[in-house]
Amino acid sequence: KQEVTQIPAALSVPEGENLVLNCSFTDSAIYNLQWFRQDPGKGLTSLLLIQSSQREQTSGRLNASLDKSSGRSTLYIAASQPGDSATYLCAVLSGSARQLTFGSGTQLTVLP
């Protein structure tokens, strides 16, 4: 059974800092990995999608990497801003059901 772990569970940083969120998964037979953002009381917003054949994806200040063989992904956020405060979720797509398996998330607070 696929399991996804995110470290740290919570992170508080001052504005302007660069930061890294970590995600690990147990079964490397994945189709893709997706990073989402969730604001309190809201739905999930897709940030980046990395196909299993890719090593990284970039969007603005966000960069996500994937090392499928070691079962790891990182989300790098450059020059963090208070508006980046949210919970960041990592999910891997795997199995015959094409199921997204989610981590429990990293709750990020960027202090002004």
Add this chain to the structure above:
Amino acid sequence: NAGVTQTPKFQVLKTGQSMTLQCAQDMNHEYMSWYRQDPGMGLRLIHYSVGAGITDQGEVPNGYNVSRSTTEDFPLRLLSAAPSQTSVYFCASSYNQGQTEAFFGQGTRLTVV
């Protein structure tokens, strides 16, 4: 561009009552799914559908029923609500059997008393 629309946003049910959570998408996505989100448990897959007329069970299907009569709609039915079904429910859709970006609705917060 509405994306994925869920209704209602909030609902309180009494134990034993039934109800249907609605989900509609306007992106012509073939793949739709329902998740529940509980504290400390993350999001877990309830049911999914790879196209109209085709549904299958996910990780936690007990107590829920789904159907997919059209590409656009994927309702989730609670047959006899139980307090253990208190949760936030999310509907998601994507193109190409989930292998592309997933779009989520805003969620339905359900409380069963």
